[in-house]
Amino acid sequence: ASNAKSEFLSRMSHELRTPLNSVLGFAQLLEMDVDDPESRESVAQILRAGRHLLSLIDEVLDMARIEAGRMDLAVxxxxxxxxxxxxxxxxxxxxxxxxxxxxxxxxxxxxxxxxxxxxxxxxxxxxxxxxxxxxxxxxxxxxxxxxxxxxxxxxxxxxxxxxxxxxxxxxxxxxxxxxxxxxxxxxxxxxxxxxxxxxxxxxxxxxxxxxxxxxxxxxxxxxxxxxxxxxxxxxxxxx
Structure with a gap:
């Protein structure tokens, strides 16, 4: 069951990461083009929210790897x-x-x-x-x-x-x-x-x-x- 859950979360992580990375990439490009403070703050909020979601995905995936005994460490x-x-x-x-x-x-x-x-x-x-x-x-x-x-x-x-x-x-x-x-x-x-x-x-x-x-x-x-x-x-x- 743990292996199945880990595999499922790994696949879901990939499916979520791809569009999320696109959102972050376009937001970074937009950040370079906007000049007015209000627009820059809006773009900054997009970036903060996107990075937060990315960190949540990483945490859930890491937890699944640990539970399945698949966490590799370089000690x-x-x-x-x-x-x-x-x-x-x-x-x-x-x-x-x-x-x-x-x-x-x-x-x-x-x-x-x-x-x-x-x-x-x-x-x-x-x-x-x-x-x-x-x-x-x-x-x-x-x-x-x-x-x-x-x-x-x-x-x-x-x-x-x-x-x-x-x-x-x-x-x-x-x-x-x-x-x-x-x-x-x-x-x-x-x-x-x-x-x-x-x-x-x-x-x-x-x-x-x-x-x-x-x-x-x-x-x-x-x-x-x-x-x-x-x-x-x-x-x-x-x-």
Missing amino acids: EAQPVAEVIEEAVALAKPLCGKQQIRIEVIEAEPDLMVLADRRRLLQVLLNLLSNAVKYNRPQGSVTVSYRALDDRIRIEVSDTGPGIPAERVARLFTPFDRLGAERISQEGTGLGLALSKHLIDAMGGTLGFSNRKGGATFHVDLPRAPVAIEERGLAIESSP
Whole structure:
């Protein structure tokens, strides 16, 4: 049944992507031709909506692949600081409306983690997006990372209201939006469930804790063996 569902969603994804990519392509061409502010804003809304739909299709398809055991991962040693920097750069455009600040607290340099880079980036971007989306106006998001013996922990903390205790048990349940639909926030309720599956598949854990003045999500992943870290440093320092 899972394989049949995965195949169906894969076909549907292709059928939906083709016209959606056409819409986005024409909207991008239109964006280059319009000059007046009102028209540009209308085109920008088309692009935002189209990209949002594309991300929803990707999430549903990824979830189906995981359930069918067909998610391929390329787990390799990755520089933690570099992946975090990329995720923060992608998340910063989301901060403007509420004037959210994102701060990265750097740990010891050159820490390496064993992960699929693209999927780790996807998870971090999801956590950052949520931290911005459910924050208070002019709030902040803090990203920190450190070594814990043979693991690397990455934490994303916000200054929002936190998550009510009665909803925490359903935090990683697919399609459960934890009441976000009542405040008109976009989403499928798949982001956290998908993130947990991806981190599990990479041999790690994704956890959560409420704290005074916000919430914190943490990702624990295997630390790359020291020999790999040292080899990476040697390559970087060579002429």
